[in-house]
Amino acid sequence: MARKKKNSPLEDVMDLVALLPWWAGVAIAVIGYLVLHRMAVPVKVGAVQPGQVSQLVTSSIITALASIGQYLVPLAALVGAAMSFFRRKQRENLITDVAQSKSANALDGMSWREFEMLVGEAYALQGYRVTETGGGGADGGIDLVLTKGGEKFFVQCKQWKAYKVGVDVVRELYGVMAAKGATGGFVVTSGRFTDDAKEFADGRNVHLVDGTKLFAMIKQVKQSQATKQTGNAAQPVQAKVLEAAEPTCPQCGSSMVKRTARKGGNAGGEFWGCPKYPTCRGVRPIG
Template sequence: MARRRKTSPAEDLMDIVAMLPWWAGVALAAVSYLVLHRMAGQEVVAAVKPGEMGTMVTQTLWKTLATFGQYLLPLICVAGAGMSAWRRRERRKLITNVGQSKAANVLDVMSWREFEMLVGEAFRLQGYQVVETGGGGADGGVDLVLSKRTEKFFVQCKQWKAYKVGVEVVRELYGVMAAKGAAGGFVVTSGRFTEEATRFARGRNLKLIDGPLLHGLIRQAQNAKGQTPERETDQPPTPATVDATLTPECPTCAKPMVKRIANRGANAGSEFWGCTAYPACRGTRQID
């Protein structure tokens, strides 16, 4: 995914504030104004001895910075708070639109940024605390960091419309998980995963969530929590428990699916997802 390059420290600070709740940004603006306003109002002690010249220059410099900073820094914090509030509203709107949509391509028509916001809000609905890292850096491309108490989970988002997510992406995230001591991880895509990627993730605390699974996860979370992302549960879902609780949608008709056992053929005796509308619909999905 392409990432916007920061062009100034002010933008970096604004983005950091935007990761916080909007009210935290407003509080930072108020505190920074009070502190800097007090510094700007302090008198500079005139130098009467040669050795005091350096102290006077330092005081003058801090006073000048505080004079301009008492307006600039709060303005940046307020802008970050506004961005945080706007993102919150957009995330809720995305969740509602996707949860209510019956369109099969609802995830494909959004931008990578909207997809990342959607995934983050989906995990908030599951009781996680979510930090958007922006990915593409030294963290190995991790887009979201989930936390609950002492456990940490990494999420990599791939809003790919035409290509399947390969095993290289899954291996990369698994390596970052091991290096940084994460309890688990998720790779989320609007498309599909290759068979090699699915085989690699099997048996590891690493969950692959494709478009239909994500759609079902959002609907299930909304039904379970009444669309109250702030509410937390005692037992947050992990990559292992998501598999046990998530009912995917049929890739053909978007109806719920159930687990079935193949009676004949090369996969006889194996479980698979079958459409609840069978035999009218013969859509199937593999169980990871």
């Protein structure tokens, strides 16, 4: 098996900066230049004592490295910032193209990397802070970390068009959630899940999002985004009713319906429930 080529330190800088907002990369480039430029200025010394030779050598090495790094490190940061900017545009284009498609088949032609970017953007539009792990490879490990309201969620993406995602994948995610203290997790696929996977996820706060649910979720969040951006000036009352009366299911993206609790301490109280219950058990409080 061929070994994975090890990145150089500058490539690592570019990759790390590319995970940040583009403006953060520009800031790192500026700060990096100022710090290294200051370190690159040679220190004037007088007569060197015998015990100061090693200190002088170390200082000379640092100065030499800083004189080179003051240009290379900011350049690497700027390249990373450019990568971040273009990835941002690519995410926007991906989710717009899918939202404008007529069926979930639009997901089938994507690479695993494009699929992960699409999923991340879909959750970002729902108010999550999305962090790309950047090290999963094709379907390896946790691909995205979502944070919202102090809670952390793990996302594993599976761009499998011809196969069903089995219980082993769901069990693996659940194990990582338990080990790292995540509130919940999502397994998102362009295909479908086996019955065993669905049974294992039930009641464990692991949400399974297949291609159909993902497509519906993207349609919903893009519609909500368009409504917020335009303000729906022509129909402000209707927009308010849609937003207040039909919130989106946090698990599958469907428009929710009012239900009345029959058991427990909240018996008789109303809440928002998913219309696909019991297949989907998403709920939201009213008010």
